[in-house]
Structure formats: C-alpha cells, structure tokens
Amino acid sequence: MNRLTTPFGSYELTRFPEDPRDRLRAWDAADEYLLRHLDSGTGERGPVDLAAAAGRITVLGDRWGTLTTALAAHRPTQITDSALTRAATAANLDRAGIGTSKSTVTLLTTQDPPPERIDVLLVRVPKSLALLEDQLYRLAPHVHAGTVVVGTGMVKEIHTSTLRLFEKILGPTKTSLAEKKARLIFCTPGTPGATRPTSAGPWPLTYTVDEDAGSASGLSVVNHAGIFCADRLDVGTRFFLQNLPTNTDGARVVDLGCGNGVVGTAVQVHDPDAEVVFTDESYQAVASARETYRANVREGRRTAEFHVGDGVAMLSPGSVDLVLSNPPFHSHQATTDATALRMFAQSRKVLRPGGELWIVANRHMGYHTHLRRLFGNSEVVASEPKFVVLRAVKQDRPRPM
Numbered sequence: 446m447n448r449l450t451t452p453f454g455s456y457e458l459t460r461f462p463e464d465p466r467d468r469l470r471a472w473d474a475a476d477e478y479l480l481r482h483l484d485s486g487t488g489e490r491g492p493v494d495l496a497a498a499a500g501r502i503t504v505l506g507d508r509w510g511t512l513t514t515a516l517a518a519h520r521p522t523q524i525t526d527s528a529l530t531r532a533a534t535a536a537n538l539d540r541a542g543i544g545t546s547k548s549t550v551t552l553l554t555t556q557d558p559p560p561e562r563i564d565v566l567l568v569r570v571p572k573s574l575a576l577l578e579d580q581l582y583r584l585a586p587h588v589h590a591g592t593v594v595v596g597t598g599m600v601k602e603i604h605t606s607t608l609r610l611f612e613k614i615l616g617p618t619k620t621s622l623a624e625k626k627a628r629l630i631f632c633t634p635g636t637p638g639a640t641r642p643t644s645a646g647p648w649p650l651t652y653t654v655d656e657d658a659g660s661a662s663g664l665s666v667v668n669h670a671g672i673f674c675a676d677r678l679d680v681g682t683r684f685f686l687q688n689l690p691t692n693t694d695g696a697r698v699v700d701l702g703c704g705n706g707v708v709g710t711a712v713q714v715h716d717p718d719a720e721v722v723f724t725d726e727s728y729q730a731v732a733s734a735r736e737t738y739r740a741n742v743r744e745g746r747r748t749a750e751f752h753v754g755d756g757v758a759m760l761s762p763g764s765v766d767l768v769l770s771n772p773p774f775h776s777h778q779a780t781t782d783a784t785a786l787r788m789f790a791q792s793r794k795v796l797r798p799g800g801e802l803w804i805v806a807n808r809h810m811g812y813h814t815h816l817r818r819l820f821g822n823s824e825v826v827a828s829e830p831k832f833v834v835l836r837a838v839k840q841d842r843p844r845p846m
C-alpha cells in the first residue's frame with residue numbers, strides 16, 4: 446500500500462512517526478515527476494548523468510526521504526531542516542536495506558556545513574520561501590557552472606517569487622510543463638561572483654520584543670530562516686507570554702515546539718533557578734532558541750538543554766514539572782491537529798504527578814476537550830476573542846483508559 450515504484454527501484458516508504466491510521470503517503474506527484482525526469486536522461490538541460498555525479502549529488506528539502514532513498518545507489522547527500530524528515534529517511538533507507546554512512550547516503554541538517562562540491566542539486570521546494578532563500582545562499586558557493594540544478598514541487602507550491610529566488614541566487618531559471626499538478630524547475634548556475642551574488646543572505650534576523658509581552662519584553666530574539674513567525678512576535682505567543690505561570694520556583698520547564706525560544710528564555714530570565722529545556726523538530730528553530738537564550742542569559746547562569754526531535758519523546762517519564770507550548774497546526778504542507786495531540790500525550794508522560802501542561806491556541810481548535818480526555822481536567826487560564834491559554838494537571842493516579 447505504501448510502496449512506490451520508481452525507475453530506480455520499488456520501495457516501501459513511510460512518514461515519521463509511523464502511524465498505521467495515517468493514510469498520507471510519504472511521496473507525491475512532485476517526487477515522482479523528478480525521479481522520472483532524472484531517469485529519462487534527457488532533461489531540458491541535457492542528460493543528467495547521475496552515475497558520473499555519484500557522491501556529489503545534493504537533495505535539499507526531501508519531505509520524507511523518498512528522493513534520497515530512490516537515489517541511494519548514487520550516494521546522495523540529504524539536507525533537511527526537519528528531525529522528522531531525517532528519522533523518516535533513516536527508516537525508509539533501513540527498510541530498503543541501505544544504511545547511512547559515507548559509502549551510501551549522507552544525512553546533513555540545514556545547520557551543517559554544506560558538501561564541498563555539488564554536481565547535481567535537487568531541490569524539493571520547501572513551504573518557506575525564507576528557508577529556500579537561506580539554503581540557496583548557503584549552497585551557492587558549492588555549485589559550479591556545470592552543476593545540474595532541478596527543483597520540483599506541486600504547482601501550488603511554486604510561485605513567481607520561488608523562481609525569482611533561483612534566478613537571483615543561482616542563475617537563469619525556467620519551468621517544465623505541469624504533470625499531475627506538479628512542475629519541475631530548471632536552473633543554470635553561473636560562475637560564482639560573475640552572474641550570481643556571493644553574499645550570505647539576510648538571515649538570521651534579530652528583533653527586540655516590545656512592551657506588553659510579559660517577562661519577554663525587551664528580550665532580543667534571534668530567528669533563523671524558515672522558523673515560525675521569524676520577523677515579529679506572533680499574536681498567540683504574545684498572549685501566552687502575558688499569561689505564563691509566575692511560580693516556576695526552580696522547576697524543570699520545557700518550551701515545547703520552542704521556535705525562536707522566546708517563551709523558555711522569558712521563563713529563565715524571570716526565574717534564574719528554573720531548568721529550561723528547549724525542544725523543536727526544526728534544526729533552524731533550535732539554533733534560533735540557543736542564540737536567543739545566549740543573547741539574554743548571562744554566561745555563568747546558562748543551564749538550559751536544547752534538543753531537536755519529535756516533541757518531548759527524548760525526555761524521561763516523570764522528569765518534568767511544567768510544559769509550555771504554542772503547538773503547531775501544520776505538518777509540512779498539511780493543516781492538522783495530529784502533532785499537537787501527540788505533543789499533549791507525550792507531555793502527560795514526561796510530567797511528574799502534579800506537573801502541568803500550559804498551552805496557547807486558537808479558541809476554535811477546541812483543545813480543551815482533548816486535554817480533558819487525556820488529563821481528566823482542563824482549565825481556561827486566560828481568554829480573548831481569538832486565543833485561549835489552557836492548563837491541564839497530571840493527576841497522581843493513572844487515568845483508567
């Protein structure tokens with residue numbers, strides 16, 4: 446059912462975390478279009494000789510590892526911002542009997558130094574134009590005039606602004622005809638410095654939080670490209686900051702889905718004895734949180750932990766006093782509450798009895814019913830027309846299921 450047949454082989458592919466009830470596939474028409482094109486050997490820019498480029502192929506933005514797995518025989522390097530993508534890729538490769546090592550596939554994050562030399566650059570266009578801009582600027586010095594650059598995406602994901610970025614950073618760009626609502630992008634890189642900029646791009650962006658944001662007012666917030674609300678404080682986050690618990694008293698506090706880390710940093714600044722743990726599935730987000738923390742907390746007082754991964758899955762059961770979250774309502778392109786609900790269940794596990802989960806959310810998400818079902822209680826801490834802050838307490842005894 447989850448088997449994809451490509452010109453390079455047939456693979457069983459899943460997303461991460463694997464959920465048998467999840468009907469969403471790990472690939473789409475954009476992945477298939479690119480793989481067909483690569484196999485045809487006669488792209489609009491002439492043949493793509495994967496065998497000759499073996500070991501110097503970079504795949505940027507692969508969603509669940511489909512491209513990386515199908516091209517594994519050519520030893521590609523995957524670059525992703527998502528720990529979920531990385532985990533899905535490792536599982537898909539493993540299922541295909543392929544390991545991850547220098548002799549097979551290399552898995553890098555958006556924060557790692559890029560590969561030295563790129564002969565083929567394959568780009569699955571990300572949702573965030575900022576992330577695409579940042580990554581193209583990072584990769585540009587490693588691309589040469591002979592590099593074959595092919596992008597792919599669903600028609601609705603590729604805009605004039607997307608093409609302009611390829612054009613501005615790498616070189617002349619055009620698109621293919623659409624097939625099954627997917628399109629390819631062909632870009633001809635110039636020589637660095639001659640036809641394209643050598644600048645490092647505008648990221649990261651730093652802003653100072655204005656007044657009216659509780660204990661975050663005046664904090665300096667660092668934002669790497671592609672993270673949630675990178676150029677200003679989100680309205681929901683502001684409402685959360687205005688209503689955070691103030692009696693943390695040296696507690697172990699998790700900023701779950703930390704983004705730029707403004708929430709956890711505000712807690713630490715207010716309570717220097719708190720042990721703050723930042724987690725996010727985005728490498729760009731955790732790098733931002735780390736820098737936000739460093740910008741606001743004096744060196745001798747820095748005790749925080751930073752983790753990239755799925756929610757709080759990396760923390761031990763019963764090890765946390767308080768979880769704070771402005772949970773996501775997207776997973777890659779899809780709008781869903783699945784991630785938030787998984788985070789609530791994970792939070793309950795890592796909280797000690799009596800520990801609390803506080804969230805801010807759009808009122809219409811109706812999270813209070815989910816919290817009540819999971820925790821047996823849910824209280825509205827604050828509300829305004831659009832947002833609510835909810836609190837759920839882990840009770841001493843396990844809830845009968």
Ligand SMILES: C[S@@+](CC[C@H](N)C(=O)[O-])C[C@H]1O[C@@H](n2cnc3c(N)ncnc32)[C@H](O)[C@@H]1O
Pocket residue numbers: 529672673674679682701702703704705706707708724725726727730754755756757770771772773774784
């Ligand atoms: C609505 S944003 C909130 C960001 C930040 N706390 C703020 O208020 O500005 C949700 C965050 O959850 C992160 N996220 C999404 N899925 C996740 C997962 N499975 N595990 C951990 N974090 C995740 C996103 O990367 C994003 O940074």
